Amino acid sequence: MREIVIISGKGGTGKTSLTAAFAALADNSVLCDADVDAADLHLLMQPEIRQRTDFMGGCKAIINPDLCTGCGTCVELCRFGAITGRFEIDPIRCEGCGVCVDFCPAAAIDFPVQRCGEWYLSDTRFGPMVHARLGIAEENSGKLVSLVRKEARQLAEQRAVDLILTDGPPGIGCPVIASIGGATALVMVVEPTVSGIHDLERVVDLAAHFKVPGMVCINKYDLNVEITEAIEQLARLRNIALLGRVSFDPAFTRSMVEGKTLFEYGEATATWQQVRDIWAKIINSPSMNPLGIVDFKATIQ
Amino acid sequence: MIISIASGKGGTGKTTVAVNMALALGSGVELLDCDVEEPNAHLFLKPVIERSERVEVPVPLVDLEKCTFCRKCSTLCRFKALAVVRSKVLVFAELCHGCGGCRAICPEGAISETGRELGTVNFGARNGIGFINGQLRVGEAMTPSLIKRVRAAANPDLITLIDAPPGTSCPVIAAMNGADFVLLVTEPTPFGLHDLKLAVEAVKLLGIPSGLVVNRADIGNQEVFAYAEREGLPLLLSIPFDRRIAEAYSRGKNIVEEFPECRQQFRELFRKIETIIQDKNGAVPCAK
Numbered sequence: 001m002r003e004i005v006i007i008s009g010k011g012g013t014g015k016t017s018l019t020a021a022f023a024a025l026a027d028n029s030v031l032c033d034a035d036v037d038a039a040d041l042h043l044l045m046q047p048e049i050r051q052r053t054d055f056m057g058g059c060k061a062i063i064n065p066d067l068c069t070g071c072g073t074c075v076e077l078c079r080f081g082a083i084t085g086r087f088e089i090d091p092i093r094c095e096g097c098g099v100c101v102d103f104c105p106a107a108a109i110d111f112p113v114q115r116c117g118e119w120y121l122s123d124t125r126f127g128p129m130v131h132a133r134l135g136i137a138e139e140n141s142g143k144l145v146s147l148v149r150k151e152a153r154q155l156a157e158q159r160a161v162d163l164i165l166t167d168g169p170p171g172i173g174c175p176v177i178a179s180i181g182g183a184t185a186l187v188m189v190v191e192p193t194v195s196g197i198h199d200l201e202r203v204v205d206l207a208a209h210f211k212v213p214g215m216v217c218i219n220k221y222d223l224n225v226e227i228t229e230a231i232e233q234l235a236r237l238r239n240i241a242l243l244g245r246v247s248f249d250p251a252f253t254r255s256m257v258e259g260k261t262l263f264e265y266g267e268a269t270a271t272w273q274q275v276r277d278i279w280a281k282i283i284n285s286p287s288m289n290p291l292g293i294v295d296f297k298a299t300i301q
Numbered sequence: 302m303i304i305s306i307a308s309g310k311g312g313t314g315k316t317t318v319a320v321n322m323a324l325a326l327g328s329g330v331e332l333l334d335c336d337v338e339e340p341n342a343h344l345f346l347k348p349v350i351e352r353s354e355r356v357e358v359p360v361p362l363v364d365l366e367k368c369t370f371c372r373k374c375s376t377l378c379r380f381k382a383l384a385v386v387r388s389k390v391l392v393f394a395e396l397c398h399g400c401g402g403c404r405a406i407c408p409e410g411a412i413s414e415t416g417r418e419l420g421t422v423n424f425g426a427r428n429g430i431g432f433i434n435g436q437l438r439v440g441e442a443m444t445p446s447l448i449k450r451v452r453a454a455a456n457p458d459l460i461t462l463i464d465a466p467p468g469t470s471c472p473v474i475a476a477m478n479g480a481d482f483v484l485l486v487t488e489p490t491p492f493g494l495h496d497l498k499l500a501v502e503a504v505k506l507l508g509i510p511s512g513l514v515v516n517r518a519d520i521g522n523q524e525v526f527a528y529a530e531r532e533g534l535p536l537l538l539s540i541p542f543d544r545r546i547a548e549a550y551s552r553g554k555n556i557v558e559e560f561p562e563c564r565q566q567f568r569e570l571f572r573k574i575e576t577i578i579q580d581k582n583g584a585v586p587c588a589k
Contacts, residue, residue: 009339010311010312010339010341011310011311011312011313011339011467012310012311012312012313012467013312016492037468037469037470037499038309038310038311038467038468038469038495038496038499040310040491040492040495040496043491043492043495058379059379077401077402077405079399079400079401080400092474092478092507093478095398095400096379097379097380097398097400097402098377098379098402099377099400099401099402099405102377102402102406103405103406134469134470136469136499136502136503136506137469137470137471137473137474137503137506137507138470138471139470139471141468141470141471142442169468170311170312170338170339170467170468171336171338171339171444171466171467171468171472172338172339172437172439173338173437173441173442173443173444173472174442174443174444175470176338177440177442191312191551192551193550193551193552193553194341194344194345194551194552194553195316195339195341195344195345195553196551198339198341198344199339199341202338202339202439205439206439206440209439209440210440223544223547223548223551224548224551224552227551227552248547250520253490253520253521256490256491256492256521257490257491257521257522259491
């Protein structure tokens with residue numbers, strides 16, 4: 001089982017558009033959207049939802065006013081400033097640590113588990129897809145990411161599919177950490193801007209920290225060829241495979257408006273070939289074929 | 302006055318709007334970069350960093366001489382950051398949220414606290430514009446804690462502009478909670494619209510007035526504008542797509558510097574926000 005996770009550090013560099021394009025090129029894959037708090041892949045995949053399941057995340061404290069004696073123990077112990085002077089809990093500030101629950105001398109604090117979102121098993125024109133929607137303002141995005149990735153792996157095993165394509169979240173925090181652990185390889189999508197290269201360096205540091213091999217693909221490369229070259233230099237320095245350059249092409253936005261992947265919109269362009277070449281490099285890369293055996297499934301179960 | 306600049310979708314122009322507004326207003330403004338996972342505002346504002354502070358979250362330190370391995374700490378910890386195995390206590394510092402519950406419950410007083418580095422908070426300025434950013438340590442997961450530290454360092458006497466992270470989960474909430482206004486920046490594409498709707502839900506949940514900036518206003522389609530009208534979300538600024546702006550951005554250049562005629566538009570944007578905040582405060586009945 002091989003899993004490619006597409007990440008970027010900086011948001012809006014083209015992760016989802018490229019994931020969708022790769023899905024169109026992949027022979028047989030399971031799609032997974034790990035950007036659970038602003039998931040967009042479904043807008044291009046139009047999945048038919050087969051199964052929905054509640055995502056139960058952490059717990060939140062609630063004070064029962066009938067039992068509360070107003071002793072103030074909870075206020076004193078809460079390090080997150082979540083308890084007001086009137087002994088009410090601000091759910092936005094509550095960290096879910098349960099310290100107030102355990103220490104309340106009147107046992108006046110409940111700690112119900114929260115429904116933090118929903119996850120889905122779906123079918124798309126490119127194969128099965130696992131995706132989710134984290135509730136607004138919810139925590140536990142890392143937990144939900146781990147869950148959708150686990151479900152994607154199970155689904156791939158059941159259907160004897162050897163490849164998972166995971167659209168990752170931006171940043172380097174909790175959901176990204178949950179997205180990359182145990183991945184076969186990372187495809188980092190970067191744009192040639194001062195912020196793009198800055199954010200790439202941090203995401204490369206993260207990949208190195210968790211020891212996941214990385215490859216880099218430069219999107220909208222012609223916006224700044226000088227920085228594109230600097231990124232290529234950085235990639236060589238940090239031992240990241242260079243996948244290639246993709247032109248700044250309004251076709252990405254136009255196909256998105258139609259709910260299509262790049263390859264389903266309009267006529268073949270030079271960009272199509274660039275993306276095809278990149279996909280071929282990914283799938284044939286040493287990190288995707290660590291034993292030099294392309295037919296992975298035949299040898300390792 | 303606190304204005305938080307957020308978006309839902311990444312790469313729509315939050316940093317561009319925050320930095321250009323700060324530059325257009327000049328002194329009296331403090332810019333807080335709360336996208337601590339991938340802070341970028343400093344690349345555009347180019348402040349002189351005067352000092353940096355390492356910030357930590359408290360994590361338990363167990364004194365095995367005193368510990369009786371009663372497991373009260375590991376039973377209490379909801380984050381599985383402590384495990385008692387025979388005569389050992391394992392502390393998984395990376396999982397700890399720093400709630401202090403283990404320390405409070407230990408009957409032997411065997412638990413004290415040490416720190417786990419969250420990251421750094423940097424302080425600087427440029428031309429009278431105050432600047433603070435947070436930089437999350439690579440490998441650290443507790444983004445909201447660092448954002449709260451950055452916000453706590455703000456000077457309350459200045460106009461605070463917050464460059465928020467993308468998304469709609471806890472880090473964004475930490476960057477918006479308690480703000481007087483949330484300025485949402487999007488692009489008129491299906492992704493931009495979808496994530497804008499989520500961001501609007503988050504803003505509603507917090508009960509903060511909001512307004513919209515549409516960046517690259519002429520790409521994509523018209524649906525964002527129709528949505529804003531339906532929602533009663535005031536459109537405060539449209540920035541057209543211009544390859545010159547995109548190229549200037551790629552080099553770290555700002556709109557108000559490259560195209561000085563735009564300075565007025567960012568001042569105007571601020572004035573509109575100020576008016577909305579004042580109207581809202583005026584409409585609230587006085588407390589008795």
